[in-house]
Amino acid sequence: NRRIVLASRPYGAPTPNDFRLEQQPIPVPGAGELLLRNVYLSLDPYVRGRMSDAPSYSPPMEINDVIVGGTVSKVVQSNHPEFQAGDWVVGQAGWQDYIVTDGQGIIKLDSTVPHPSYALGILGxxxxxxxxxxxxxxxxxxxxxxxxxxxxxxxxxxxxxxxxxxxxxxxxxxxxxxxxxxxxxxxxxxxxxxxxxxxxxxxxxxxxxxxxxxxxxxxxxxxxxxxxxxxxxxxxxxxxxxxxxxxxxxxxxxxxxxxxxxxxxxxxxxxxxxxxxxNDYAHHFGEFIQQMGQWVAEGKIKYREHLVQELENAPKAFIGLLKGENFGKLVIQLGNE
Ligand code: NDP
The missing domain is CATH 3.40.50.720 (NAD(P)-binding Rossmann-like Domain)
Incomplete structure (x- = not known):
């Protein structure tokens, strides 16, 4: 299990040294838990704020924490009644290959999403x-x-x-x-x-x-x-x-x-x-998905992804996001679908 943690808090623009790649054994799910393999990882500007300890709307990451990030994952093994192996799910598993979770905050991917990674961008x-x-x-x-x-x-x-x-x-x-x-x-x-x-x-x-x-x-x-x-x-x-x-x-x-x-x-x-x-609009998400899903299906809204392969490349891609090096929604693909 590869994971990338916060090695140090950046001063100014983040550098590769602020991130550290670690290897860990793949975690094992206990009773009521499920093991997820992350396939798509969203890189978003707000992560820069979470790397700092300045006061903000959500608490900062601590040093050695896995970097936060939205994910689309496949269920590998489930001891949870609501999920089965093979399900696609959306969550906040962060910059790592695998995670064990009790299912809190994990939702099944809507079957109408045209591509799983869209749940991190236009339909997310x-x-x-x-x-x-x-x-x-x-x-x-x-x-x-x-x-x-x-x-x-x-x-x-x-x-x-x-x-x-x-x-x-x-x-x-x-x-x-x-x-x-x-x-x-x-x-x-x-x-x-x-x-x-x-x-x-x-x-x-x-x-x-x-x-x-x-x-x-x-x-x-x-x-x-x-x-x-x-x-x-x-x-x-x-x-x-x-x-x-x-x-x-x-x-x-x-x-x-x-x-x-x-x-x-x-x-x-x-x-x-x-x-x-x-924080402000969670209760409108259903309405949004319905309307945006329709616009995307009808071709009225276009969407472009900037896909980068492999977790190791996430720090460089994230540093580039803050300088405009991405062209479209920046997503890391961690492995095969
Ligand atoms: P983008 O994929 O658009 O990436 C950021 C873009 O910002 C870069 O590609 C670049 O585009 C532009 N940029 C970066 N640095 C500069 C600069 N110094 N001057 C001018 N432009 C710059 O990001 P998102 O669409 O994910 O996010 C867009 C904004 O929305 C961000 O500010 C983000 O923090 C905010 N956001 C806020 C949320 C909220 O709840 N309030 C939730 C989600 C996002 P270019 O090369 O074209 O300049």
Whole structure:
């Protein structure tokens, strides 16, 4: 049983030395327990927060803990009445090949999911995040302009496509020409801007002649700087993530612009609201799965995975996720289906 544990807490960007690969015997399930073999492992930005011991919405990992992560697994052996060998299940087994569990928090994979790994992306946590943040907080209306960055990832890509279904004009922001082309040609965004271009703010102003009604916040930093002056009265900002700051060790340099931000929020009556998907919206998951399952089956929502083989490659892939090296939902495949 291979497993990857937290070797040290990163200062700034994580490095390979913050992770340690260990070998252990495969655990044996006791009475009422089941043994799972993990086949797909989700790598997600929130894991960076759990590697730190700064206060957050959930407790940090401890040193030597297995790194946390969502998983799709196959039941190898079951002493549990509700599961049988061969079942596909979704859970939080973390960065390891096998786990023994009493079944708490483990759910059977919905038989309508087109591919098991989709339960980690479009039909799982990131898709759900896009759906609730946009529809509940963003409140999109036909004819409005929406801006979203990390535009080809599982959250941003889905936000933009749902907004198109709701009749919005959608401006994506992504890292590089290839991602931008994909956002327009495959995902159907109206425009996609490359945030590595120096004149991002001017390009965004040109792309949003009617201003911005919804800014779905995934990255923060210079993207938010470019968005701020373009916000319309009564704009909504679902604050989903600020990935550009996850590796930061201090507040950014420069003048304190907090009062500028507050005055814009006040004068334009902007609604800016953070949310943590399962803490706030768990009771909506059934509704989400039904609607998103239908959109995916009908081809109305497209989804791209970035599949990396083998657990050993998870640290490098995760470090890359925080730098935009992934193109689509980052998933590790640990073994054969
Ligand atoms: P993605 O697969 O989109 O990966 C992250 C992307 O962020 C990268 O590919 C990169 O895209 C972009 N990025 C990374 N660093 C920077 C930077 N410095 N500046 C600008 N862009 C950067 O991730 P997800 O779709 O899984 O997550 C998107 C956001 O949603 C994250 O902020 C995440 O924390 C948040 N989230 C929040 C949840 C909640 O409950 N609130 C739940 C799930 C996710 P590019 O190359 O295009 O710049």
């Amino acid at each position: 946590m990131p898709g759900f995040t896009a759906y609730m943040g946009l529809l509940d907080i963003g409140q999109p209306k036909a004819g409005e302009t929406l801006v979203v960055a990390a535009a080809t990832g599982p959250v941003g890509g889905t936000v933009g496509q749902i907004a198109k279904l709701k009749g919005c004009r959608v401006i994506g922001i992504a890292g590089g020409a290839e991602k931008c082309r994909y956002a327009v040609e495959t995902l159907g965004f109206d425009v996609c801007l490359d945030h590595y271009q120096m004149d991002l703010a001017q390009q965004l102003a040109k792309a949003c002649p009617q201003g911005i009604d919804i800014y779905y916040e995934n990255v923060g930093g210079k993207v938010f700087d470019a968005v701020l002056p373009l916000l319309n009265p009564r704009a909504r900002i679902p604050v989903c993530g600020i990935i550009s700051q996850y590796n930061a060790t201090a507040l950014p340099d420069g003048p304190d612009r907090l009062s500028l931000l507050e005055s814009i929020i006040l004068k334009k009556r902007i609604r800016m609201q953070g949310f943590i998907i399962f």
